[in-house]
Amino acid sequence: MKTVCLYFEIHQNIHLKRYRFFDIGTDHYYYDDYENERSIQETAERSYVPALQALLEMAGRYGSYFKCAISLSGSAIELLERYAPQVLDLLSQLNETGCVEFLAEPYSHGFSSMTNRETFREEVKRLCKKIKTLFGKEPKVFRNSCLIYSDEIGQEVADMGFKGMLAEGAKHVLGWKSPHFVYHCNRNPKLKLLLRDPSLSEDISYRFNDSSWSEYPLFADTYAKWIADLPEDEQVVNIFMELCALGIFQPLSSNILEFMKSLPEQLKERGVVFSTPSEICSKMKSAGELNVAYPTSWVDEERDLSPWLGNDMQREALDKLYSLADRVRIGNDKRLKQDFDYLQASNNFRFMSTKANSYGGYRGIYDSPYDAFTNFMNILGDFNSRINNLYPEFDNDELNSLLTTIKNQDEELERKDKEIEKLQHLLGQLEEMEGGFQKAEAKPVPEAAPAAPAKKAASKAKAEAKPAAKKTTPKAKAEAKPAAKKAAPKAKAEAKPAAKKAAAKAKK
């Protein structure tokens, strides 16, 4: 039985305002509130609201037969909360029908997956938490910003405990293979990959209203027939698109929503079902591993990173931005973190693209890629100086080595904790056994013998934990005087309770 997996992306970036270099150091607010409000309201009005209403209607009409998946970026959630809460209401209504699965993605819709592991993990966790509070469900399947996927990213995502990930069915990666199968990551077979069918997806999202297209006008029965007529063993058809495709890329006047609404009926007639990504991940078996050495995305004909990292300017902007990632992360300054999120959005880099035939020449407030670059770099200049004010500038290498030290010590403490727990457990067992003994024989003599080794072990743990804590503090202090001031207390704070815990446990 064939199954269709529908997925919609909801992402809107926070627009940056015109920021001249003489604002650097004086103005720390980077956003164009008017444009943010205008664009999200326009998108909501023209696309999100009617499209979600249509999905709700479909869910009502077809009950549990119809299913789809949606993911939201952090900035989109924030914008919707602020300017278009009716969209979130519709999403929760849709959530209550049970037909929708929410996916995880990086909070910022940026490129941390390729540049900074820690930041990436942190962002994804943050978004999952947000989704959980909004919709009460923990996402199980991951999709990266712009559907970027590579082996390394796959491995990382698998390590984070996701069971599936969405990716592009790019021809240069698949070769003769079909995207209509489930694949798995070549570095971790536990991670299933759902590959987008570019042609069927873009028939709706790009070509639907194109009167020069040979299939124009497209009707739901034709489309359903295409899916039903696929070879017998090709079981999964992944149709992924941005939610704005319904209403903005394809105007409502093209009857795109009517098309969507009648699609389930046509598919049902032909014996095709709908599934959510996690259903597919748990039901389907992988047809094989997928090798993706260079990242793929769902944009442009090349399906690679060229729309965001195609020229020197984009690469410099990205490098400069992510060179700050570590300091932002350990800084724990809310304002800085927020700005960092907004700056990471892939759109900021897309505006700098000099590709000639990139889809959608939309540049926001900028009239050229150069303009976009200058503006972004000016903002980054100010952002950088703010971070430098927090932490006087020092080498990233130095920072990295410090971070590694702290991380190693954290790991060591964790290991010690586990050891203590194990010993505790053993102790408990021994005591139990002892209790049994006493009941059975009530002899005081053997009591001393098993207790002694336990005590020994406990004191040993205590001894081990303490030096570890001591080691942490002076080392960090000595290595980086100003910078480590923040880091050191953290390590100290973490080390001390652990040591205390160990001591307390040992006393027990």
Add this chain to the structure above:
Amino acid sequence: MFGWEFPPHILGGLGTASYGITKGLAAIPGMDITFCIPKPWGDEDKSFMNIIGMSQVPVVWKDVSREYVEQRIGDKMSPELYYALRDHIYADFNYRQTDDLGCIEFSGKYPDNLQEEINNYSIVAGVIARQQEYDIIHAHDWLTYPAGIHAKQVSGKPLVIHVHATDFDRSRGRVNPTVYGIEKDGMDHADCIMCVSELTRQTVINHYHQDPAKCVAMHNAVYPLDPEIKEFVDIPIENAAERDKVVTFLGRITMQKGPEYFVEAAAKVLSRTKGIRFCMAGSGDMMNQMIDLVAKKGIADKFHFPGFMKGHQVFEAFRESYVYVMPSVSEPFGISPLEAMQCGVPSIISKQSGCAEILTNCVKTDYWDIDAMADAIYALCTYHSYHHYLKEEGRKEVDQITWEKVGERINECYLRCLGWN
């Protein structure tokens, strides 16, 4: 072809453009070009066309011997041509001041009695028009329009005029009625009007009330750099990293070029950054005013006026420059940013210049938007990748803009005018 300037003795962009157009056209097989200029110096490049100097064309019949002609103007015109032209004198010009060969003297520049010189040019053109054989007449800029009209009336051949600039550009809207009259007259008589940009074309259509169908935008191009100059420009500057970066303005310091916006932008940049210097090369009627303004802004220590540059000096200036700025208020085309880009200097140009229509790898701002201009200058001086990208891509782009392509397009227009295709 009628022109006023021709390299190497040029006063502005007109000469360069005339040369390029002629050379581009000469590359087309079956094309013979005769170029008329007021006063040849004898060192012009005649390899691909004939040059007739107006100051060697007789308008009054003088009985002179072959040897005398040979000795007087042999380096500029052959005695045969002199005699042939002498046979076509069409009226009595004895009341005009002529020299011993019956020729009228031309300065070849833009003297105070320009009006008279234009008139003389037209008189002489009548002689040439009667003697030469040709299919089409091409007149460059308003100074030669009367000559073009004259030639058209004599021969009945189609007239193409090339609008390198209009008086609206030169005067920021306050036109000189005489000049306007000449320009309008030329356009009214022309069979085809070639404008150096869409911007100029619109001016011609809207302010000179011309039929849009006969106006064509014919963008200029640049000549590839001489290998020698290219090599010179490519020599990296010593300890470039430590030296101040130079931002250059190069052109006549006149109202049309918007020099005050450059100074304002410079002041903005200098108020926030170090390691950048500004250089305003050229001369013009606003120079003193600019020096005043610079002093008033208190940036005179970082702002330099090296004066008029010509020939090789221009390339020396480009080589030293890190960024080139052309904030023209109204620039029909503006070849200099193309030259800067050839030398690998990223350019900031105003949206009000014609070359902005064909360039993509450069920064475009409104001439009045000094904030944007200052921002662009700062960015180019600060972000290496940005500078590098525009440097390389700009160079590649400009290398694709050649006079040969322009020549082909002009040829197409000719054929259309003549009804040959």
